[in-house]
Amino acid sequence: MNTHTNELKRKAAQIRIDLLRMIHHAKTGHTGSSLSNADILTTLYYDVMKLDVTNPKWGDRDRFIASKGHAVESLYCILADKGFFPKEELQTFSQFGSRLIGHPNNKIPGVEMNTGALGHGLSVAVGMGLAGKMDGRSYRVFTLMGDGEQAEGSIWEAAMAASHYKLDNVVGIIDRNKLQISGSTEDVMGLEPLEDKWSSFGWHVVPVNGNDVAELSAALHAAPESSGKPTLLMAYTTKGKGVSFAENVPHWHHHVPSDAELAQAIEQLSKEAQVVIHE
Template sequence: METKALKAKAVQVRMDLLRMIHGAKTGHTGGSLSNTDILTALYYRVMNIDSQNPKWADRDRFIASKGHSVESLWCILADLGFFPKEELKTFSQFGTRLIGHPNNKVPGIEMNTGALGHGLAISVGMALAAKRDGRNYRVFCLMGDGEQAEGSVWEAAMAGAHYKLDNLIGIIDRNRLQISGSTEDVMGLEPLEEKWSSFGWHVVSIDGNDMDTLVKTFEAIPFVLDQPTLIMANTVKGKGVSFAENVPHWHHHVPSDAELEKALAELSATLELFKQEGQVR
């Protein structure tokens, strides 16, 4: 998909996930809005995947290590045909497979996540398996910045560099907030880029809500032979909804009827702007 269309798609995903969270009366709104652009770039442009053959052996793997913000992922997988779009209405309802965290009973989900700190270790294993099997697939692992406080992340980081996994891409959704406030107040992370570099990763710091930059960066992978890549995606939690941006309680705030209406109006206006600029046919 062209970058212009990707931008519009990301707006549509945001609208879908807000409606879904509002309908279910539960969800992780802020983190899903912050990672929407990253996921849109990966799923509609960068990753080699096939919704009709989700277990294809050479598919690129995506691990949502920050599993709580699964809503953008559910909306994208449905839109791509991994499962029927109708099913989004069952999100978080009793008996559904579209639960509040990634569930590998759903086509397109590689691993159950939600307990933070485990996705990168699994990703290291998958990337190592690709090398040993002589396969060319890549493994993309999306982590939260609050998640960086988990010690297991750093064990996996060491292993990724040790095994020279240049087919492994860690992405940090660096929105500077975690569940209860600023990451730097809860558990100081800085200097985070230097930490990843010193663990042997090639670090690239970008605007993680800018589609042009995301596409350009993902398409330049691998940056260095024999070295894993860490993309520090500087994002805004709640991105796209003015009154949710950078507001900690939107981590799992469910929009009221009025808030949903206002948010959808803002996002529709953004789409309209794209149309006027000729970005959407």
């Protein structure tokens, strides 16, 4: 494993620690989903996307839309760590008057749009991708969707449009952890064969281990592999990843860790990635 991959793994572990502390302090949050997507967002923000922290509205920046907006805690922690806003502000998460509300808020530098009502992010990403093509811009648009979100009809309307307009500057990512708030995705609304469905809509589908930063990096840097086709990363993840007693446990979707659970989780994460914990 190379040094860069190790650094990404350490960064993802630190982001998980930060988001757990933030949720514990706020006494609210979507814990399992944010732990699930931490590797995806870490790879995007520290390895793949073109960004300028000093100029968040830079015209040629890559765009990211958190379509599964409820899993915002990892995104806030990354934006703070990157310097889009002071890290101390994380302690105001979900408090009265805070701009760090429970879903992405575009009053925050680095957040492209408010999200939370599932099924909307891909449509906006398609619009941004089409605008980029029309304006001759080189940016790419990334959007992270939940797998439970795939039951929304607007997802498939956007999928058709992206293929029709040959938007190879659009990269969709599905956090395929196979759990949603009400249980297994296959029990709530069966999705399989999900890869085949996206392929049939004209997308270039790339299955990856969504908790492996090396695989994610390679796939994201390679997109688009197929000219004229949008890319879909089917990122197979573990809900609650990194915290053994939270992994694949449905009630951790929005469980707030107790003092003891927080301490145990931080111990596990710090050992896994050899993170130095700064109290």
